[in-house]
Amino acid sequence: MDFEFLNPLDEEFLEEINSFESNTLSGQLKMHSRKSGIPELEDIRIAVFGVKENRLAIKNGDEFLNFNGIRRAFYSLFPGNWYLNIADLGDIEKGETVEDTYFALQTLVKELVKKRIIPVILGGSQDLIYAQYRAYDTISQMVNLVNIDSRFDLGDAEKPISNRSYIGKIVVNKPYNLFNYSNVGYQTYFNSQDEIELMERLFFDAYRLGEVSKNITTIEPVMRDANLVGIDLGAVNSSVIGRSHLNSPNGFDGKEICALARYAGISDKVSSFGIYEYSSDFSGTGNMLIAQMLWYFIEGVNYRTDEDTLSAKKDFIKYQVPIDDEVLVFFKSPVSGRWWIEIPFISNSNTKLKRHTLLPCSEEDYLEACNQVIPERWYKTKRKNEL
Incomplete structure (x- = not known):
């Protein structure tokens, strides 16, 4: 170089x-x-x-x-x-x-x-x-x-x-x-x-x-x-x-x-x-x-685990949480214990979120969703995808 x-x-x-x-x-x-x-x-x-x-x-x-x-x-x-x-x-x-x-x-x-x-x-x-x-x-x-x-x-x-x-x-x-x-x-x-x-x-x-x-x-x-x-x-x-x-x-x-x-x-x-x-x-x-x-x-x-790959995501554990008219989909890595939440794909949008399908989140976000509280970062990301 x-x-x-x-x-x-x-x-x-x-x-x-x-x-x-x-x-x-x-x-x-x-x-x-x-x-x-x-x-x-x-x-x-x-x-x-x-x-x-x-x-x-x-x-x-x-x-x-x-x-x-x-x-x-x-x-x-x-x-x-x-x-x-x-x-x-x-x-x-x-x-x-x-x-x-x-x-x-x-x-x-x-x-x-x-x-x-x-x-x-x-x-x-x-x-x-x-x-x-x-x-x-x-x-x-x-x-x-x-x-x-x-x-x-x-x-x-x-x-x-x-x-x-x-x-x-x-x-x-x-x-x-x-x-x-x-x-x-x-x-x-x-x-x-x-x-x-x-x-x-x-x-x-x-x-x-x-x-x-x-x-x-x-x-x-x-x-x-x-x-x-x-x-x-x-x-x-x-x-x-x-x-x-x-x-x-x-x-x-x-x-x-x-x-x-x-x-x-x-x-x-x-x-x-x-x-x-x-x-x-x-x-x-x-x-x-x-x-x-x-x-x-x-x-x-x-100490990176390279979990941001399609092959790693195949082994994630999936959880579905119904809230109002939404069904929030969470994933947990069995290796690191880290959590993600799925962002719905908007087919008629400009598709700028194609690579942002899974949004990193915490276990607390999952537990709050179970108590019918929508995670704020999920809402903001979904709104940006819709714009």
């Missing part, structure tokens, strides 16, 4: 990590260096790289980014009982324009996903998700985006894109590939009532920080239905991440954000993963937390 926009890891940094214990991740990853070039990717499952773009950030848009603090912490960790190969491809530098950076990121993500390699993006401003999403334009007909963020970032689609307004651009710009957007961890006081109501009108999913923290397992089915996942580090408690200018006392703690990263990794559908809003003023604790988020995502990928 020949991508001239990828810069190798710094030689001094490579010498530094060579002194780490040989059985840490520093001795396990293939790395992009000036001497050896970009690693061969034939047997690579996960490719990590940085994107030093933050010019469209509302704050700190001129800051120079360096991801070596994250890498230093990550390479010092010991791998789990993993059976997959990982590469560090180096960094995408700022292009002459932001659009140039977008093009480089979009190109790289697209090529990696086509090769069934999962891109793991360390990014500056979160508007980079727009380029991550656009990589799917020629790969998938419809995609689901999950964003762990204290804000919806819908913004005004008529105004220029920024790290607070990229979702609006995703919704209105052609080609229309977005089927569902799920926000995980929003905090009401950071979002206008107009945006909250717009999320409802678009049948998008939104999960408040408090309800997720109360029962984080409710997000596992949401992640299982995602194609791409982004994390805004501003969704993490600022005292945990060690970033002073965020000044947000509320947010996910370290254990919670790592659990969410693991849910993203274990999802059979998630084919790209990004961590955004990094700043070089993060503390050593913040860098270590991001390193552990990466670790848990990779562990999740290692």
Whole structure:
């Protein structure tokens, strides 16, 4: 793979990590260096790289980014009982324009996903998700985006894109590939009532920080239905991440954000993963937390069960629950114990849901259906299919 926009890891940094214990991740990853070039990717499952773009950030848009603090912490960790190969491809530098950076990121993500390699993006401003999403334009007909963020970032689609307004651009710009957007961890006081109501009108999913923290397992089915996942580090408690200018006392703690990263990794559908809003003023604790988020995502990928296949679904256990005029059909995997609910196929629709026949759900959804309560996500998905 020949991508001239990828810069190798710094030689001094490579010498530094060579002194780490040989059985840490520093001795396990293939790395992009000036001497050896970009690693061969034939047997690579996960490719990590940085994107030093933050010019469209509302704050700190001129800051120079360096991801070596994250890498230093990550390479010092010991791998789990993993059976997959990982590469560090180096960094995408700022292009002459932001659009140039977008093009480089979009190109790289697209090529990696086509090769069934999962891109793991360390990014500056979160508007980079727009380029991550656009990589799917020629790969998938419809995609689901999950964003762990204290804000919806819908913004005004008529105004220029920024790290607070990229979702609006995703919704209105052609080609229309977005089927569902799920926000995980929003905090009401950071979002206008107009945006909250717009999320409802678009049948998008939104999960408040408090309800997720109360029962984080409710997000596992949401992640299982995602194609791409982004994390805004501003969704993490600022005292945990060690970033002073965020000044947000509320947010996910370290254990919670790592659990969410693991849910993203274990999802059979998630084919790209990004961590955004990094700043070089993060503390050593913040860098270590991001390193552990990466670790848990990779562990999740290692334990995927490949249940998102027709052959796996043949062995699912089927349950039928009559509610009013509907008969809800649930499926349970005898292997993982995970649940799905069937979305009725609308023959006269535009058939954009052909590949979304089964919607991931929880056992609680099944139990509530038995008590004559229709799952909200089933209703929203069915409504989107009818539009």
